[in-house]
Amino acid sequence: MKKLIITAAICGAEVTKEHNPQVPYTVPEMVREAKASVEAGAAVLHIHVREDDGTPTQSKRRYNEVLEAIREACPETILQVSTGGATGMTLEERIEVLDLAPEMASLDCGTVNFGGDEIFVNTENMIIQMSERMQEMAVFPELEIFDKGMIDMVIRLHRKNLIVEPLHFNLVMGVNGGIAATPRDLLFLVESLPPGSTFTVSGIGRGQLAMNVQSILLGGHVRVGFEDNIYLEKGVLGDGNADFVRRIADISRSLQREIATPDEARAMMRMKERI
Numbered sequence: 001m002k003k004l005i006i007t008a009a010i011c012g013a014e015v016t017k018e019h020n021p022q023v024p025y026t027v028p029e030m031v032r033e034a035k036a037s038v039e040a041g042a043a044v045l046h047i048h049v050r051e052d053d054g055t056p057t058q059s060k061r062r063y064n065e066v067l068e069a070i071r072e073a074c075p076e077t078i079l080q081v082s083t084g085g086a087t088g089m090t091l092e093e094r095i096e097v098l099d100l101a102p103e104m105a106s107l108d109c110g111t112v113n114f115g116g117d118e119i120f121v122n123t124e125n126m127i128i129q130m131s132e133r134m135q136e137m138a139v140f141p142e143l144e145i146f147d148k149g150m151i152d153m154v155i156r157l158h159r160k161n162l163i164v165e166p167l168h169f170n171l172v173m174g175v176n177g178g179i180a181a182t183p184r185d186l187l188f189l190v191e192s193l194p195p196g197s198t199f200t201v202s203g204i205g206r207g208q209l210a211m212n213v214q215s216i217l218l219g220g221h222v223r224v225g226f227e228d229n230i231y232l233e234k235g236v237l238g239d240g241n242a243d244f245v246r247r248i249a250d251i252s253r254s255l256q257r258e259i260a261t262p263d264e265a266r267a268m269m270r271m272k273e274r275i
């Protein structure tokens, strides 16, 4: 069985210390969570950044500080920045971080309700602009999918050469407004992917563990971490992102899938073929 790529989404833009005191904001806190996650088996870190008071930001200055500090602590790890940021941010704000030429970045492939009055806006033209900027800067995109139509959008843009291979997807299950975190819906998305693409699966809140395990069984990869879920089980907060990485790594090994190193992850996602 092919190895499992574990991504740790260590802080997100929405979750706060009021939800879980271990959510990292400062540079040392980010390094602590990154290092522990990598030691537990994460090959990829999905990174949002905050100001020291927890305010989400996409500032390239802050990203630079955080990426440099994490790179020093985890030199092999694939650092995937967010171009999603937080709802309400402008496209220009969101993609400023690409000036730093990170190895990988998220590329959100459609607009989705985000709970209450929040809308996470990604119009077709925004997707094209993000994709083109990533191509210019040789940044490998992870295609973020919140609903089935977003896979169809990728297929259309790929036909026009506006999104280019290799195609690596993150199927985000259970956002309040997106596709539900159910086995049927996950199978539907996986069967809708273009042949030859790779995928990872994120489940929001209590959907995280079940969606991760189903992805392991379906031959996909997994994303864990505070961005998606702060509870190890009902009422029990994770003490750090590494708790989630360790648990899914143990489950994966017991299902006969060993854990991929960062270089093995690069090869499996065919990251070098794009550049």
Ligand code: KMH
Pocket: 012, 013, 014, 082, 083, 084, 085, 086, 087, 106, 107, 108, 120, 144
């Ligand atoms: N924070 C969400 C609004 C991404 O990183 O690309 C968007 C998000 C997706 O987290």
Ligand code: ZN
Pocket: 009, 012, 013, 046, 048, 082, 084, 106, 227
């Ligand atoms: Zn994110």
